[in-house]
Amino acid sequence: MTISGVSSNIAPLIQSALDINKQLDDLQRQLSSGQKSDTYAGLGSQSGIAVSLNAQLSAINSFNDTITNVGTTISLQQVVLQQIASIGGNVQSATTQANFAIDGTGQTTGQKTAQNQLDQILSLLNSQGANGYLFSGSAPNQQSVDTTDHILNGNGAQAGLKQVIAERNQADLGADGLGRLVIPAAVGATLSVSEDAAGSPFGLKLAGVSSTLSGATVTGPSGSPAAISVNLGATNPSNGDSITFTFSLPDGTSQTLRLQATTSAPPGANQFTIGGTPAATAANLQAALTAGVSQIGSTSLSAASAMAASNDFFGDPPQRVSGSPATATALVDGTSANTVIWYTGEDGSGSARSTSTARIDPSTTISYGTRANEQGIRWIVQSIAALAATTYSPSDANAPASYAALNQRVYTALGVPLGVQNITDIGSSLATAQTAMASTKSQHQQTANMLTTMQQSIEGVDTTQVGAQILSLQTSLSASLSTTARLASLNLLNYLSPVTG
């Protein structure tokens, strides 16, 4: 064992004091910053884990941001959908108390209210969230729907709903107002009624006929175009016998016309007088049929036509009467050149929901896009718009009946028939996304807590531990300094008596 002089031991002692000082500096930095190290190297072999923890935490944070943002958007969408549904409900209940009293504009108070409601729905559909229009599919930068004025009244060369209804009305009624039916004069005891053209979407369609007229032969509807023929035979029908025609209307509803044989002359409404011969009776029946059909034409058919026209207008693409309305036999696609396209958002082939997606988790994506022209929304809009766009003439005796027929149809439509998407279906599919987000968010919360704890254990410092380390370092530093001082004083020089001369 080498024993070296005390003085040569001082250098390592000073070195160790310096080392302790350095450690103290580092511990103080740790205490004040709360971070174990200011370089990755200082985290040692755990630095790789720290990096991946940071990446995961950063990803969870951005997923949580997404959930918050998307949550706000979906809440807005839900509010809008609920309001539209409730407006639809209001209009529906108003139609049950429809009162025909028109003012100078040719519309009832109920219709004016409907127009206001339509206005509200359209502005709701133009609601904007943080990223733009909510109901424009994948084009949130485009307004979702056109203005009420353009939609009802048209915009320059583009036809509005009112014009489309008027054209369709002419097409459905025909020039003679008989719903595009041809009812020629009876030939002998035989009378016939036929559609004016095969395959035409317009007017009344012959759906059936049934007869209790004694001795009469009824055929049809058959042939192309469909026709019904009634041959009264050799004897007259008896008093009270009747014949019932069933017509399909353009909106899919049907309407019956029952004509009863009577001996009184003139006959009452929907009656025909039994004449002297079957031929004379047939002529009377033809006149009664013509009058009945004409009556249907200006009431139910007009209302059904308006509903069909509204469906045409809000369709995608809109459908327009082809050619001169009164003689038209087909619909054509409307274009943005001749028709107001009410939905101005993105209209791709994909589903509306898939137009906005958000990744809320590495493996979970939710879809929450909406388009204003989804069937559930469109159905409400077109039903209310049909009511709002129709006008009546005070001189028209059939107007009250026509208005009632329209109200009744709007009522049925707003009840949302089977096979049509209900607006609440849209709401529930969005709610699915909300549920997924809520559960994912709580998962994120748990994961983030766990990751933060792990991260803290790697990157962070335990203040108690650091405090204790500082204390123990202080002790060793003072011990080492006082040892140094003592050793330094242990020098032979200090023990030699001063040299005397």
Next chain:
Amino acid sequence: MSLTQALATSLSGLTATQTNLAIVAGNVANAQTPGYVTQSAVQVASGSGDFGTGVSIASINRLLDTFVQRQLRAESSGGAYADLRANFYQQLQQIYGQPGSNTSLDAAFNGFTSAVQALSTSPSSSAAQGQTIAAAQALAQQLNGASDTIQTLRSQADQGIAGDVQKANNALQQIASINQQLQGGSATDSSSALLEDQRDQYIDQLAKLMDIRVVQGGNNQVSVFTGTGVQLVGSQAAQLNFNATGSVAATEQWNADPTKSGLGTITLDSPAGGSVDLIASGAIRSGEIAGYLSMRDSVLVQAQGQLDQIAAQMSKALSDTTTAGTAATVATKTGFAADIGSLLNGNTIQVSYTDGSSVQHSITIVRVDDPSALPLPNTATSDPNDTVIGIDFSGGPASVATQLNTALGATGLFFSNPSGTTLDVLNSGPSTITVNSVSTTSTATSLTAGSAALPLFVDGATPFSGAFTAAGSGSIGYAGRIAVNNALAADPTKLITYQTSPQTPAGDATRPNFIYNQLVNASLEYSPAAGIGGVGSRFQGALPTYLSQILSTQSIAANAATNLQAGQDIVVNSLQARFNSTSAVSIDTEMAHLLTLQNTYGANARVMSTVKAMLDVLLQM
């Protein structure tokens, strides 16, 4: 007469004591002089007549433990090497930033992915678009900054070598000149001891710079050799030469072949003539210079390579599209047809085939526009198991087919250009080899080409395609040049709009989703040359995984360097203490010596005065 004899003897005692005193005085005076080795007088009895024995100082001894000295020199080389590396590693750590802070490299990357994630939720939001561009720019700048720092560190290492070479030359010349001075002088006096002290100091200096072997020759001469045995100095000094590079760029790398080397090398011109490249011959294995060399040519190059891999793979993941070839049959030859029209300089065609003995091979054909880069090494791609063929595309598709047939005809593959830019890759007939698949990988150049892939990051102004030049792969130093495409920064809506006809809807998240997936989930391949992954197997994984690998690899290396430094410090310090315990001046010892000398002097003087008294008595008789 014995009285005078006694007088002469005590006189010799006085003289010896005085010499000893002078030595003690010198020791005490030089107690703090660096490199001073305690001297002691070698005192011998000398007969000066028939009776009595005088004393004389035979020589001056340096109290030196040469065994410890040799060890200390060897370890101080290692210590200097470890110190320097630890220091550089700590500086290198700065480029990765503080863990958990916004300044760290991984935080910049996470910031970018978060911004893209937010963008995929709100594609039409111009704020989200701007945020994505800003985050991409921040990431690019972080990579640029890190790359600059690495190259600055390499410059520092280069200048450090220059400084060290100058110091080494100075030490070599001093050693040679002291050798010459000592040749003539006596081995015993104080001044030669001082010269030896000086020479030892220069040798110690040299030992810190590089690992050396010192051979003690006769006549007080020493010769110094490198660890590998090249003589540095004997009676004449060799000259070390080094050309420092003003500022080092990533593409400038040392190469044993001087015509290919971008950086200076250290040559030794021996006095007898002849010159040796000390780096190429591996003569410097330790010491500061070896530390600088390892930083400049290996550690920092690898750190740069890792950043380059991140930059390159990230750019390519966003901009490259791989298209599978379509099956093709020409007469009896079957295989695939691929369109090579859209390949950029550096883009590739991948061919996989099974040979007659059912062994599967893969070939990567690389478009190369700079013929001086040809032929490409197999390490040009990140796949270590493929054969890489560089082809000059300047002659058109027909020339490509011809070149490929020349290069690969022996494999049984047949290439042809039937029309346009189509390249047929076929076998040479039935029952030969089977072409399994052919695909092309091309880099998007347009932001609105109809595909989600886009050149988001660019190399200067052009989309990054990894073009090869004579200097090597285009990915070298790319981390320092990576930038966000200006066209995209000017019009951030292109982050969404991937085609203009039909126009991509403003809320379409196709492209942001693609970018996010490529950044976070896509498994990419990284060149093993950057030090991550084994030699025979490349590292495959998503970008965040690679980033985490880099940081942990670098942390482990930095820690290892720090630990080595701490360990080496302890060894050097304890050896130094051992050395000092023998060689350093101990005031205590000297004081004790002084007391003895005082007594000795007094005793000698008493002898003299007694002799004088006796002589006086004699004379008064």
